[in-house]
Amino acid sequence: MAREKRISLNGIHPDNATGRVKELFDTAQAKLGFVPNMYTNMANTPALLDTYMQGYQLFREHSQFSPQEQEVVFLAISYEHHCEYCVSAHSLIADKMSDVSPDTLKAIRAGETIPNAKLAALDTFTRVMIDTRGNPSAEDIATFRAAGYSDQAILDIVLALSVKVISNYANHLFATPLDDAFAAYTWPEQ
Numbered sequence: 346m347a348r349e350k351r352i353s354l355n356g357i358h359p360d361n362a363t364g365r366v367k368e369l370f371d372t373a374q375a376k377l378g379f380v381p382n383m384y385t386n387m388a389n390t391p392a393l394l395d396t397y398m399q400g401y402q403l404f405r406e407h408s409q410f411s412p413q414e415q416e417v418v419f420l421a422i423s424y425e426h427h428c429e430y431c432v433s434a435h436s437l438i439a440d441k442m443s444d445v446s447p448d449t450l451k452a453i454r455a456g457e458t459i460p461n462a463k464l465a466a467l468d469t470f471t472r473v474m475i476d477t478r479g480n481p482s483a484e485d486i487a488t489f490r491a492a493g494y495s496d497q498a499i500l501d502i503v504l505a506l507s508v509k510v511i512s513n514y515a516n517h518l519f520a521t522p523l524d525d526a527f528a529a530y531t532w533p534e535q
Contacts, residue, residue, distance in 0.1 A: 348429065348517075348520040349520055350518075350519055350520040351517070351518050351519075351520070352518045352519065354386070354389045354519070356382060356385030356386045356388070356389075356519070357385050357388040357389065358385065359374070359380045359385065362388065364391070365391045365395065366388045366391050366394070369384070369388065369391070369394050369395060369398060370384065370388070372398065373398070379524070379526065381434070381524055381526075382430075382521050382522055382523070382524050383430060383431075383434075383512055383515065383516055383521050384398075386515055386516075386518075386519040386521055387511070387512075387515050393511060393515065396511065397508060397511045397512055400504060400507060400508040400511070401508050403504065404501065404504050404505050404508055408498075408501035408504065408505070409495065409497055409498055409501055410467075410498070410501060412442070412443035412444065413439075413443050413444055413445050413449075413464070414464065414467055415443065415505075416435055416438060416439040416443045416445050417445070417449070417453065417459070417464050417467050417468050417471070418467065418471050418501075418502060418505045419431070419435045419505060419509060420432060420435045420436070420439065420450075420453045420454070421453065421467075421468045421471040421472055421475075422471060422475065422505060422506055422509040422513070423435060423509060423513055424453060424454070424456060425472055425475045425476075426475075426509065426510075426513040426514075426517075428509075428512070428513035428516050428517065429516075429523070429531075429532055429533070430512075430516040430521045430523055430527075431509065431512055431513055431516060432454065432532040432533075433523055433527040433528075433530045433531050433532045434523075434524075434527045434530070436450060436454060436527075436530035436532060437526065437527050437529070437530045439453075440530070446460075446461070448460050449461060449464055453468065454532055454533075462492070463492050463493055466488065466489060466491075466492030466493075466494070467489075467492070467494065467498075469488075470485060470488070470489040470492075470494070470499075470502070471502055471505075471506075473485050474499075474502055474503070474506060475506070479503065479506075481499075486499070
């Protein structure tokens with residue numbers, strides 16, 4: 346899919362940031378070692394970037410999911426939204442920080458069934474939540490529960506969806522260029 350910028354705004358360069366945007370950029374710099382291109386774009390509306398960063402942190406710190414499961418959720422959402430930036434970025438996180446197996450990462454990036462049954466159920470249910478606009482069937486929920494997940498996990502997916510809608514949609518509007526840090530994980534493969 347050809348990506349083209351759809352809005353006239355440009356990213357805010359970290360050297361030009363002031364106020365709340367500077368604070369958010371400083372936080373990103375401290376945590377990540379750089380300010381991602383995605384953040385510079387979202388900073389045009391500081392509340393958008395702030396909401397994204399807070400929601401992301403809350404999901405990471407308070408969801409019942411392991412780091413591997415968190416990446417499955419984020420990757421499934423970003424895949425379904427066809428966000429090249431976020432699939433690439435979360436592929437790096439999955440591989441280097443969250444201990445997602447290469448077979449699992451490869452399957453998610455290809456839209457195929459994950460070899461681990463529990464992670465496959467999580468991936469499938471996350472995609473069901475997107476496809477049904479948050480209206481899974483009783484059978485979908487029963488299958489998810491049977492895989493060992495709770496109703497709280499469903500709400501954790503809602504939080505992840507909210508966070509990823511912010512980043513995925515903003516990236517579509519800006520056609521956000523991939524940061525060098527994520528280049529080895531470019532998706533889809535060229």
